[in-house]
Amino acid sequence: MVTTIHNTLKTVFGFHEFRTPQQDVIERVVAGEDVFLVMPTGGGKSLCFQIPALHREGVAIVVSPLIALMKDQVDALIANGVRASCLNSSLSTGELGRVFKQMDFCELDLLYVAPERLMMPDFLERLGSLKLSLFAIDEAHCISQWGHDFRPEYTQLGRLRQLFPVVPIVAMTATADPETRIDIISQLGLTDAKVFVAGFDRPNITYTVIPKQKSVSQLVSFLVGRRDEAGIVYALSRKRVEEVAERLQQAGFSAAAYHAGLPDYERKRVQDAFRKDDVRIVVATVAFGMGIDKPNVRFVVHYDMPKSVESYYQETGRAGRDGLPSEALMLFGMGDVMVARKLIETSDNTERVKIEIQKLNAMVGYAEALTCRRRALLSYFGDLREHECDNCDICTDPPKRFDASEEAKKALSCVYRVGERFGMMHVIEVLRGSKNQRVLDFGHNKLSTYGIGANTTANEWENIFRQLIHLGYLAQDFTRFGVLKLTPAARPVLKGETEVILGRPRDTLETVAKGKKRASRKKDYNQGLFEALRATRKKIADDANVPPFVVFSDATLAEMARSRPTHSREMLQVSGVGEHKLRQYGKAFMDVISAYEQ
Secondary structure (H helix, E strand, O other): OOOOHHHHHHHOOOOOOOOOOHHHHHHHHHOOOOEEEEOOOOOOOOHHHHHHHHHOOOEEEEEOOOHHHHHHHHHHHHHOOOOEEEEOOOOOHHHHHHHHHHHHOOOOOEEEEOHHHHOOHHHHHHHHOOOEEEEEEOOHHHHOOOOOOOOHHHHHHHHHHHHOOOOOEEEEEOOOOHHHHHHHHHHHOOOOOEEEEOOOOOOOEEEEEEEOOOHHHHHHHHHOOOOOOEEEEEOOOHHHHHHHHHHHHHOOOOEEEEOOOOOHHHHHHHHHHHHOOOOOEEEEOOOOOOOOOOOOEEEEEEOOOOOOHHHHHHHHOOOOOOOOOEEEEEEEOHHHHHHHHHHHOOOOOHHHHHHHHHHHHHHHHHHHOOOOHHHHHHHHOOOOOOOOOOOEHHHHOOOOEEEOHHHHHHHHHHHHHOOOOOOHHHHHHHHOOOOOHHHHHOOHHHOOOOOOOOOOOHHHHHHHHHHHHHOOOEEEEHHHOOEEEEOOOHHHHHOOOOOOEEEOOOOHHHHHHHHHHHHOOOOOOOHHHHHHHHHHHHHHHHHHOOOHHHHOOHHHHHHHHHHOOOOHHHHOOOOOOOHHHHHHHHHHHHHHHHHOOO
8 A cells, every 4th residue: 555645644753634835845845846945943844855755765865054953853753763864073984884884775764964065076976876865955044145044065055956957856944035035046956946935923932022121130030930941042142151151050040051162062062961951041142053953942032132033033933843832032222233233244245244234123123113023023024914913022011102202302302412423321311411421521411401301211211212213213323333313204303293102111020920921821731740741751761862852742742641641542643643652652651641640
């Protein structure tokens, strides 16, 4: 009997139905067609090449950028009974020989390789003697200079279509705006590929942005009550990463630092400990990136604002890959914008700087938005939504609106009075009547606007200025340390011809508390049984030296805790339980369920 792709989905991977547009993609690749797929993280991109690899003759070559990502995917495939392996620099000579032997004797369904290895002449020659089922190019945005994560070694992949004209190619990414998509298709020579854009929405992620004030306290407040959950905290600099990790450790959190300046062995130790749930929180630069295939990351915090919406989307997308409720929190301050701009401007590639400055400005626009976060985020990628999401801070805790016309006049007048030569914080000090030496040295204590905003707090003024910039009444000159300048739109405000309606800053602790309340909503499964199943999973994983999620995902354990299967036929109805995993692990988990007393 011919095995169908639906049967493979169920018996091998343990899933009961395809998500849109998985079936269409898989059928086309099985038929030998090229495909370009844009699908959100956690949307099931891997199945779009793994299932075709099991239905086409030969070995599938999967291009993957990081060793850890290869290992996780190979471990997960082996756990499902699939013949898979990888070739990378971490293998010994003996291990390399074993993999080459598997290739020569047709003992593999999928082989994961780095782009550098794939394009070596001797390796290409070896592939030429084999039957290849397909090429799968993961993280395909790395090939585009328009993308946020450009990697020169990916550019050689454009030769694959000429070298292997009859082998289908499926290229995939979670993050590509329209310009990047066009560039990827061109670079890879996929002019005849069917393009699938599966949308960008991650409905299980709650998006929250709060003004950065006492940032460490804000972070700790968010993390309290999440000590047993896995999460990532992103910061822009190595120094900041180490400082935040140390503060969290002092506060009693299981946290570790990760950045490119650490020795290789330390980065490997941290990544392995995080994958195995031995470290709960990783504080990292963006060096801790695409290698994260861990599905049970429950939160991602941006301690500093990222440099682009693409980066933000991909980094927040590392939360909740298993589909369970997860949080994305960003602390936003204009100081971050200046730091990010300086980092961008260190490049001597003027065109690249121009592109990245545009992307940074879009990121600032998102952070300052007073409309639904999800709509703002999805619209950037051309995924327009008509309705609010009811799962972001703006929707669940909308800012109170107020007539800020008088405050706007004061702010704009003060910018004018100081000669449009100073940044936001200095203007605020003048408005509030500060006796700061710098204010006195410039004689700004003698201006008509000195002290006219003394009854408004510095934080409130900062919020007003951010919105005036966002609404286009003020412009910031980042080439001159964030100097504020009036725009033509400021004139009618100063003359009283335009009403300015702004949102009041929300209570930061209240916003975080509402996030906690959402995160702690009553589960529809027995939490005690879930923890018992999680403990069993950890023991099995440690014994096998694999991450717990390779055994079963949190989503699968949650379904077990909900349906309480005690027979094999019931266990096979649980999403994520295939026949191979049932034989390997089924009894251990059914024993826990049978013995558990509520």
